[in-house]
Amino acid sequence: MPTNTKPVITNLGAEEAAAIVQEWHDHPDTITTPSGCWIAKRTSADYKKIHCQELNGNVSQYQLHVIAWAAANNKDPPTGMDISHLCHENYCFFSGHLVAESSTLNNRRKRCYGSRYCPLHKNIVVHLCDHNPRCVISKATDKCSCHVI
Numbered sequence: 001m002p003t004n005t006k007p008v009i010t011n012l013g014a015e016e017a018a019a020i021v022q023e024w025h026d027h028p029d030t031i032t033t034p035s036g037c038w039i040a041k042r043t044s045a046d047y048k049k050i051h052c053q054e055l056n057g058n059v060s061q062y063q064l065h066v067i068a069w070a071a072a073n074n075k076d077p078p079t080g081m082d083i084s085h086l087c088h089e090n091y092c093f094f095s096g097h098l099v100a101e102s103s104t105l106n107n108r109r110k111r112c113y114g115s116r117y118c119p120l121h122k123n124i125v126v127h128l129c130d131h132n133p134r135c136v137i138s139k140a141t142d143k144c145s146c147h148v149i
């Protein structure tokens with residue numbers, strides 16, 4: 001799904017972008033999952049959208065994960081690129097799970113089996129994802145399966 005990649009740093013400034021991410025990270029409704037996602041409270045069907053005041057005084061809608069990518073990389077999202085979720089969690093705004101890539105690559109991630117990990121030893125047993133960089137979704141196997149590697 002294409003994301004609305006506005007020039008975040010140009011429009012909001014690097015400091016404001018970083019402050020917004022910090023504010024949402026500290027928000028009482030934001031949850032951190034065991035896989036490292038920062039999940040904002042769901043308010044629409046697709047992405048977390050917030051209204052921000054731009055440096056020129058206008059107020060405009062931005063997607064939180066796009067702000068998070070821009071703040072972490074200290075640059076505007078590349079024109080025509082999506083900000084993809086390696087974790088497949090649309091509402092996640094942890095920058096380590098975000099990557100700028102084409103919508104073709106982004107869409108390819110929709111069909112991904114992720115990886116399987118041993119619940120006992122926490123080892124990744126097998127990577128079934130062939131995307132680059134790899135998706136971070138992982139599912140536990142029923143029992144220890146470390147012996148298969």
Ligand SMILES: [Zn+2]
Pocket residue numbers: 036037038087088089092093094097
């Ligand atoms: Zn995530």
Ligand SMILES: [Zn+2]
Pocket residue numbers: 109111112113114129130131134135
């Ligand atoms: Zn994948």
Ligand SMILES: [Zn+2]
Pocket residue numbers: 118119120121122123144145146147
């Ligand atoms: Zn094991």
